[in-house]
Amino acid sequence: MSIQIYNTLTRKKEPFETLEPNKVKMYVCGPTVYNKAHIGHAMSALVFDIIRRYLEYRGYTVEFAMNFTDVDDKIIRRANEMNVDPFDLAEGYIQDFEKNMAELNILPATVNPRASHEIDQIIEMVEGLIEKGYAYPLEGDVYFRVRKDPDYGKLSGRNLDDMLSGVRKEADDRKEDPMDFALWKAAKPGEPAWESPWGPGRPGWHIECSAMNLHHFGASIDIHGGGNDLIFPHHENEIAQSESLTGKQFARYWVHNGMLQLRGEKMSKSLGNIISIDEFLTQHSADAFRYLVLNSAYRNPVLFNEEVLLQAEKALDRIRFALRPANDEAAGAAAETLDNLATQITRSKDGFINTMDDDFNSAGALAHVFELVRVINHSRDEGATTEELLPAQDLLRELTTVFGLRLEDDSSAGKAQADPFVQLLVDLRLELRSLKNWALADQVRDQLTALGVILEDSKEGTTWHWGKNNG
RNA sequence: GGCGACGUAGCCAAGUGGCAAGGCAUGGGUCUGCAAAACCCUGAUCGUCGGUUCAAAUCCGAUCGUCGCCUCCA
Known part of the structure; x- marks a missing residue:
């Protein structure tokens, strides 16, 4: 029996077959770096780290790509608020993110492409889509023509006419269809911009992932991952862009993780119930988080x-x-x-x-x-x-x-200086016990417990270790 | 309104046709001067109702409830 993977595209489990023998090309949507990473990012990263580790365990060579979206409205807005360069801001958060990933024992990606480093590929791709009639320039923007793509909606199980009813009335009426999405955005004053055939501007969100995949992996990959909140519109649009241009199947398996549930609801910026990874790690171990993820089905919501x-x-x-x-x-x-x-x-x-x-x-x-x-x-x-x-x-x-569990007995980390003194007290207590001075022996044990040292007596003597989050 | 997921013991949670995994907690026991740890034992008929089947948590229908997406989001 081979590995079975649930494919969002077909809504069923399928046997895992790679494009090339024993090699897996895997791409996972990474964060937009405009703030510190939160435990929702961690959950997604952990899910795909576990999948990646398991595939490697089963003998596959995994080429693992995770992008950083470092060009984006929110980054620009925050940079302006803080009066710093948007790329410096993004760079800082990328480094924070990589530090967090290491702390969580998440294996580094084979490659971490960044939107800002892929502009040539993005422009090339947009030009290709225009040539094929799948996109059209409009006053410095470029939009994808969803009506031209008969498969549009196949991942998320929607059709354009159903979606139209949900579209906001103030939709941009310059576009041919309200569902057309931006591949390229004309620069507004003061925004970072690159020269393009349509004037200075920057890429839309969805195109970067398509361009990066094409650049680093070619037309087709084995696994595309991400949070299930990205199914629509992000991944739907990626499929539309990539497959319209290449005519080939973009990703063979679409894998989506469920959302982290905090107090019964999704954690998100708009709800304001964010816990950063840094915050989490001051209170709990990386292993504990990983255990939560391991202990439930990756596709379902995880209670936190x-x-x-x-x-x-x-x-x-x-x-x-x-x-x-x-x-x-x-x-x-x-x-x-x-x-x-x-x-x-x-x-x-x-x-x-x-x-x-x-x-x-x-x-x-x-x-x-x-x-x-x-x-x-x-x-x-x-x-x-x-x-x-x-x-x-x-x-x-x-x-x-x-x-990916570390299972280190590292609770004494940073306390090593106290160890000889603890040992001294433990030895002393052993003497008291041999004299059957139980009262004093228990007092020593109780007070050590209060300081976060756990004693365990056995026939061979007494062992001790530092307790969790104590001392 | 459209699309989708979920509802299993006090808690977390596997299991998608054939006597309901595992973890945490609880209770009892072994060990211990006492304790801790460890070990042994201990509990649910699977939201509700109806149907299909020799047989259903598992399939179908209905119903109630929770959650996600449809706008930026891992």
Whole structure:
């Protein structure tokens, strides 16, 4: 059974077949860089990072492109408000975005094209569309002629006549059809502009993605991704532009992620309920966010709130524990236990792959990961040695790496200076316990807990670690 | 108004025809001086109504509810 991918274009799952053997050309719509990236951007980036990692795990070479829209009305407006150069503004946010992506453990794209670096290709494409009759210049603008494209609406499942009823009455009546959209916009005074056959101006939003794809990948790509809020009009228009010009199918599979739900509604600028990635990361771990994304179907809305994040942190702790070595005095587990462990390795790996093959069902695959976790922990309790646990733990590390989870025991980061003193107190308490001075021993433990240090007593002694978001 | 998605245990959430995964929480137990962690055990007939079928959470119809797109949006 091959990988199955749900294709928005056909509204069903289809077997994944690449244009070239073992190679995937994948393009995902990136952000318009006029502000700090928010957790909705993170959600989309995580979804496609997971898909990309999984395709690589399955042996594909993935060429992954994600653009930056760095020429746009909103960027220009904000730059004017702040009295800075629009390109400097965009550059700053691009760097912020790349920093955020690294923090979230999102693999860097093969290429990050920017609209402002693709102007020649954009102009060339617009000229081509005019030549073929799919576009027309109008007072320095250029518009796409939607009525000329019989397929227009095939991605979003709309037809032009239905859409017309929804069009605002004050629609620009210079255009041939209200649904015609801008490929090129004439420059207004004070705006950044490039010379073109139609006078100074700048590209419309939709054309950049088409031009970048053509430039970097050619006429056809395997996977085109983005948030499902981009299906219309953005992706619909991309298809119209690209396929009208080349006559070839633009993207074989259209993959769309669901929206992040904050307090029951979509997070967006217009609603003003934005949480930036920076803000998020001061409170929570990147792994916790990734877990939320993994734990649900990428096409559905993902619920985001404090309770769910707490549940995620605890679930991750469970996986982290399974990666710990065996007890020091472990004498080796019984043959039956080791057989079960060996069986589970095969079962978990097969289950993981079969489930992920089904349209990247990460939530289902996560169940297979947790089964492995349970059996590892059980085996440890049954006396398995570190060597005996290792193959299963290697697989656990392998699968969670495909998911992009770091699972670092890094909660002590930045606190290392205090470690010797903590150890001193822990050792002291051990003495108190051997003297059966429980009251004082408990006092030490309670006060360390209050400082964010978690103690765990066992037969071999006491281990300790820093708790989450504490100390 | 048009197009689309979703509604599964206290919470999050897989599962699209054959006895309902997983995580968090809860309760009980093992271990522990106590605790923590870990381990074992513990719960739902799938919004509602009707239909198809030997068999439905899963297909069809209706109904209620939630959400998204149709304007910039990941």
